[in-house]
Amino acid sequence: MLVLGLESSCDDCSAAVVRETPGGPVLLAMTRKSQDELHGPYGGVVPELAAREHLLQLRGVIAGALDKAGLPLSAMDRIAVTQGPGLVGSLLTTFSASKAMAWREGIPWVGVHHLLGHLNAARFAVPDLPFPALALLVSGGHTHLYLARDWSHLELLQKTRDDAAGEAFDKTARMLNLGYPGGPIVDTCARSAERAAAPFTPPKFRDGKAGWSFSGLKTAVRNRIHGEAGLDAAGVDDPRVRALCRTLQETVASWLLKPVPALRDETGARALIVSGGVACNSELRAQAAALAGKLGLVLAIPEPRFCTDNGAMIAAAGAILAPAADPWSRNADPNLPLGA
Numbered sequence: 001m002l003v004l005g006l007e008s009s010c011d012d013c014s015a016a017v018v019r020e021t022p023g024g025p026v027l028l029a030m031t032r033k034s035q036d037e038l039h040g041p042y043g044g045v046v047p048e049l050a051a052r053e054h055l056l057q058l059r060g061v062i063a064g065a066l067d068k069a070g071l072p073l074s075a076m077d078r079i080a081v082t083q084g085p086g087l088v089g090s091l092l093t094t095f096s097a098s099k100a101m102a103w104r105e106g107i108p109w110v111g112v113h114h115l116l117g118h119l120n121a122a123r124f125a126v127p128d129l130p131f132p133a134l135a136l137l138v139s140g141g142h143t144h145l146y147l148a149r150d151w152s153h154l155e156l157l158q159k160t161r162d163d164a165a166g167e168a169f170d171k172t173a174r175m176l177n178l179g180y181p182g183g184p185i186v187d188t189c190a191r192s193a194e195r196a197a198a199p200f201t202p203p204k205f206r207d208g209k210a211g212w213s214f215s216g217l218k219t220a221v222r223n224r225i226h227g228e229a230g231l232d233a234a235g236v237d238d239p240r241v242r243a244l245c246r247t248l249q250e251t252v253a254s255w256l257l258k259p260v261p262a263l264r265d266e267t268g269a270r271a272l273i274v275s276g277g278v279a280c281n282s283e284l285r286a287q288a289a290a291l292a293g294k295l296g297l298v299l300a301i302p303e304p305r306f307c308t309d310n311g312a313m314i315a316a317a318g319a320i321l322a323p324a325a326d327p328w329s330r331n332a333d334p335n336l337p338l339g340a
C-alpha cells in the first residue's frame with residue numbers, strides 16, 4: 001500500500017511517500033520546509049505567519065515528495081494528514097488540501113492524531129516491537145508518557161504539569177541568546193562542554209502524584225544566567241554557557257527517564273519508545289539506551305529526521321488506521337483528543 005503523508009501542525013511543512021509492507025513502513029521520499037528563519041527573530045512560532053507560509057509552501061512540498069518518489073498522486077492508495085492537535089491555521093491548510101486531493105482523485109483519506117504520528121515514527125526503527133510498550137513522547141508542546149497497547153492505542157500514564165521539555169531547551173537558548181529553535185543548539189553546545197555546571201534540584205510535588213514540571217527548571221536557568229555577569233551575551237564558545245547547556249540536558253534526560261523502571265514493573269512493559277522532537281537529543285538517546293539495556297526493554301527511538309515533525313510519521317500512522325467513511329464532514333481540530 002502506498003500512502004502520501006502530510007504534516008503541518010506547527011511550523012514545519014512536510015510530505016512523504018511511504019510504502020507499507022508486511023515488514024513495516026518503507027520511506028520512498030520525503031520533503032520538508034522549515035520556517036526557522038521566518039520565526040527566528042521572534043524567538044518562537046508566530047501562528048498567523050506559520051499558516052500563511054504553509055499556504056505558500058504546500059504545493060511545492062507535495063509535488064517534491066511525489067517527484068522524488070517518481071510516482072503520480074493517482075498511484076497513492078491513501079492520503080494521511082494530521083488532523084490535530086496543533087495550531088489551527090497551520091493544520092487547516094494541509095487538512096483542506098488533503099481533502100481536496102482525495103476528492104479529486106477518489107483516494108481513501110485518513111485523519112491522524114499528531115501524537116499517534118510521533119508514536120508511529122518508531123515503526124521505521126523497530127517495526128516488530130513487542131507490546132505493551134512505554135511510550136515517552138517529548139516535543140515542543142508535549143511531555144507525555146503513555147502505555148502503548150499497540151501502534152494505535154495509547155493510555156496516559158503521566159505528563160508534565162506545566163511546560164513541555166522542549167520548551168526548557170527553547171527558552172534556555174533564548175535566554176542565552178543562542179538562536180532558535182533551541183534544542184539542537186543546546187545539544188551541540190552541551191556536547192562540546194568540558195565540564196558540567198552545578199546540578200539542578202528536581203521539583204517535589206506536595207500531592208505526591210506522579211508527573212513532571214519544567215517551569216521551575218526554566219526559572220532556575222534564568223536565575224543562573226542573571227547571577228553571572230555577561231552570560232546572556234557570552235555565546236556558544238563560552239565554557240560557562242557550554243557547561244550550563246550540558247547540565248540542562250543531563251537534567252532533562254534523567255528527569256524524563258526516572259519513572260520508567262517503576263512503570264515497567266507496574267505495567268509489564270516489554271519495550272520503550274522515545275519519540276518527538278526532543279528525542280533528537282543526544283543525551284536523552286544515550287541515557288534511554290543505557291536504561292533500556294539495564295531493564296531488558298527493547299528500545300525504539302526513531303532516526304532524528306523522523307523525531308521532529310514530518311510527513312513520514314503521519315503516513316506510517318495513517319497506514320494502519322481505518323480510512324474515514326465520512327472524510328468530507330471532518331475538520332481539523334486544534335485540541336483533538338486521542339481516540340476521537
Ligand code: ATP
Binds near residue numbers: 166182183277
Ligand atoms: P508537538 O509535537 O508537541 O505539537 P512540535 O510539533 O512543535 O510540538 P516537534 O517538532 O515534535 O514539536 O519538536 C520540536 C521540539 O524539539 C522543539 O522544542 C526543539 O527545541 C526540540 N528539539 C529538537 N532537536 C532537539 C535536540 N537535539 N535536543 C533537545 N530538543 C530538541
Ligand code: FE
Binds near residue numbers: 114118276277308309
Ligand atoms: Fe510534533
